[in-house]
Amino acid sequence: MRRALLAITGLAASTTAMVVLKSGPGASQVAQELPAAGQPVAPAPDGPAPTDGGAGPEASPSGAASPRPRRSATRAPATRPTAGATSGARLPSAPRTSSAPARPTTRTVTGPVVENEYGNVQVRITLSGSRIVDAVALELPEETAQSDQRSQQVDDRYSGTSGLVVQQQGADLDTVSGATATSTSYRQSLQAAIDRAN
Structure with a gap:
């Protein structure tokens, strides 16, 4: 039984x-x-x-x-959670942030050719962000020895990385004595370049 x-x-x-x-x-x-x-x-x-x-x-x-x-x-085989995972779900990673500040972009802007009785004047400026860091006279009157000398005085005073344009950050510059026409034409081309940059 x-x-x-x-x-x-x-x-x-x-x-x-x-x-x-x-x-x-x-x-x-x-x-x-x-x-x-x-x-x-x-x-x-x-x-x-x-x-x-x-x-x-x-x-x-x-x-x-x-x-x-x-x-x-x-x-079913047992699964091990991966590092940083909870309950088999993958957690989103934190956004990456850069500690370095953004570098300003450098650009050049050229002003128009401005004529006067001694010749043509044209200015080009280089900007880093919104700051002028350099100014170059692309054209200056050189027809005579006297106009060449006056153009050299204007260029020495206004242009370059340490000239008045960079110091003043604008076209409000004093006139170079004896080179009024060239100084005025330089400032006009410079102001037009600044206007184009903005």
Whole structure:
């Protein structure tokens, strides 16, 4: 009577396990691994070794192998969270900020050619951001020795990185003595270049 009860209990347990496993994910693979009722269960080649001295599967008192199924090895592998991740979700990285201040852009602006009775005058300025850092006379009157000398005086006083244009940061400059026409033409071309730069 005890043997019959054990056999029925084992059969009921295997049927219940098959129903539960068939309804779960990956049931088709698990169901294929389950033995048919009444067949002996062999240990898996990669499973744990028997601890009962190599006797094999549990035996019922009648000597028949128990139809209880073994655990399936088809569980999803455990995943380790990556560094900086929480619950498998990747956190957004903080925006990168630059500690260096933005360098101002350098540009050049050329004024128009301004004519006077001694010749033509044209000025080009170089700016770093909105600051004038250099002024160059592209054209100055050179028709006579006297106009050439006066043009040289205007250029020396107004132009360059340390001239009055850079010092004053504008066209409000004193007239060079003896070179009024050239000084005026220089300031007109300079003011037009400043206006174009703004």
